[in-house]
Amino acid sequence: MKLNVSTKTKQLFMDPSVLELDHIPETLRFREPQIKAIYQNIRPAIRGTCPINMILQGPPGTGKTTTVNHIFREIEKTYPHIIPVFVNCQIIRSEFRVFHKIYQTLLHQEPPLQGVSSQQLIDVLGKKFSKTGDVILICLDDANALLHLNILENVLRTLLRLHEGYPGIKIGIIATVNTKDSSITNHLSTSVNSVFQANHIFFPPYKKDEVRTIMHDRARTGICPGVIFPQILDLIVEETGKDGDLRMGISLLKCSVDRAESDKRTSITRTDVQASLQTAREMHRKTITNMLKEEEQQMLDMISTLIRQNGDRMNVGNLYRETKKQLPMCYSKFRRGLTRYGNLGLIEMCRPKAWGNTREVLLRYTTDTDNDGWMPRETI
Numbered sequence: 001m002k003l004n005v006s007t008k009t010k011q012l013f014m015d016p017s018v019l020e021l022d023h024i025p026e027t028l029r030f031r032e033p034q035i036k037a038i039y040q041n042i043r044p045a046i047r048g049t050c051p052i053n054m055i056l057q058g059p060p061g062t063g064k065t066t067t068v069n070h071i072f073r074e075i076e077k078t079y080p081h082i083i084p085v086f087v088n089c090q091i092i093r094s095e096f097r098v099f100h101k102i103y104q105t106l107l108h109q110e111p112p113l114q115g116v117s118s119q120q121l122i123d124v125l126g127k128k129f130s131k132t133g134d135v136i137l138i139c140l141d142d143a144n145a146l147l148h149l150n151i152l153e154n155v156l157r158t159l160l161r162l163h164e165g166y167p168g169i170k171i172g173i174i175a176t177v178n179t180k181d182s183s184i185t186n187h188l189s190t191s192v193n194s195v196f197q198a199n200h201i202f203f204p205p206y207k208k209d210e211v212r213t214i215m216h217d218r219a220r221t222g223i224c225p226g227v228i229f230p231q232i233l234d235l236i237v238e239e240t241g242k243d244g245d246l247r248m249g250i251s252l253l254k255c256s257v258d259r260a261e262s263d264k265r266t267s268i269t270r271t272d273v274q275a276s277l278q279t280a281r282e283m284h285r286k287t288i289t290n291m292l293k294e295e296e297q298q299m300l301d302m303i304s305t306l307i308r309q310n311g312d313r314m315n316v317g318n319l320y321r322e323t324k325k326q327l328p329m330c331y332s333k334f335r336r337g338l339t340r341y342g343n344l345g346l347i348e349m350c351r352p353k354a355w356g357n358t359r360e361v362l363l364r365y366t367t368d369t370d371n372d373g374w375m376p377r378e379t380i
């Protein structure tokens with residue numbers, strides 16, 4: 001096949017934006033059942049009534065955020081009376097900021113960051129939207145981040161009961177949750193759950209051939225033809241499977257092309273992929289750990305060091321005792337930290353058969369001492 005590549009400029013990317021993690025692909029593969037279920041819940045909003053609240057639940061990298069963005073983009077084009085509001089809870093991490101973001105999106109104006117309370121912002125919105133007939137569809141993306149800050153309960157209560165003070169206002173909530181088993185509803189009060197009544201939609205991990213198809217799509221739209229051969233793509237897919245997160249695979253693809261391009265070559269080699277692994281994993285891990293607050297980061301560093309000193313795993317009780325010596329904290333705060341790292345895919349909690357209820361903590365990423373980089377644990 002003739003390469004669509006100028007050997008002078010060595011432009012290997014056809015559209016570099018396609019390999020950015022926030023890129024929303026035209027076609028979302030393997031998510032038809034989830035998309036259908038979400039639209040089913042949104043249907044009442046199309047008729048001008050309150051949609052059914054939803055929780056989209058699944059491990060990181062299973063397309064929850066992308067699916068919501070995809071649907072929001074379609075809704076914006078098709079239904080002017082439904083106003084989507086996207087709140088990235090990993091970044092917006094206070095109750096006031098959540099309402100600030102909702103206000104900003106709905107009124108297209110910047111409210112002051114100081115001198116006003118959440119209640120004042122809510123009152124302005126309540127008065128306006130109780131009369132317009134619009135339906136507000138709010139996505140709390142990565143809502144478990146708010147759970148950690150102990151503000152999810154209040155945010156949901158305020159939004160779900162707004163119609164009591166402002167009859168006529170119509171709000172639906174989509175919460176995305178990065179977790180494998182426990183639902184956020186287990187942590188909410190009965191009074192909030194009774195109005196939330198969220199429909200759960202599960203996002204399972206992609207199978208190997210699904211990862212291959214998605215990566216193939218990305219390569220086809222983002223990279224010039226002939227730059228990546230099938231066996232090299234297979235290698236990238238294999239490495240992606242070890243991390244179980246598509247984001248790592250997309251970063252690996254991008255880094256490998258970057259490497260070939262800077263070497264003025266016209267295709268990616270095995271060596272490009274192998275040499276890019278460390279950078280891609282480092283980027284992936286940084287993206288995740290950047291979501292942590294400073295104190296969460298500190299605790300992660302501490303437990304990582306302790307676990308590594310102990311081999312590759314550590315009993316939860318012992319880990320707490322050792323952590324507390326240097327970072328004083330109560331047990332519930334420690335456990336909240338572990339849950340957060342688990343949800344982000346940084347650690348894994350397991351229960352060895354012989355130990356009854358005792359749990360162990362394993363690092364999901366271990367340092368590769370030869371290369372001083374981060375490697376996924378293959379044994380998990």
Ligand SMILES: Nc1ncnc2c1ncn2[C@@H]1O[C@H](COP(=O)(O)OP(=O)(O)O)[C@@H](O)[C@H]1O
Binds near residue numbers: 021059065203
């Ligand atoms: N079905 C899919 N088709 C194409 N790309 C996808 C699909 N699912 C996920 N991706 C891509 O994988 C990456 C991670 O997806 P994301 O929606 O952020 O996952 P999650 O929110 O579940 O952690 C994004 O770059 C996204 O574009």
Ligand SMILES: [Mg+2]
Binds near residue numbers: 064066142
């Ligand atoms: Mg997400």
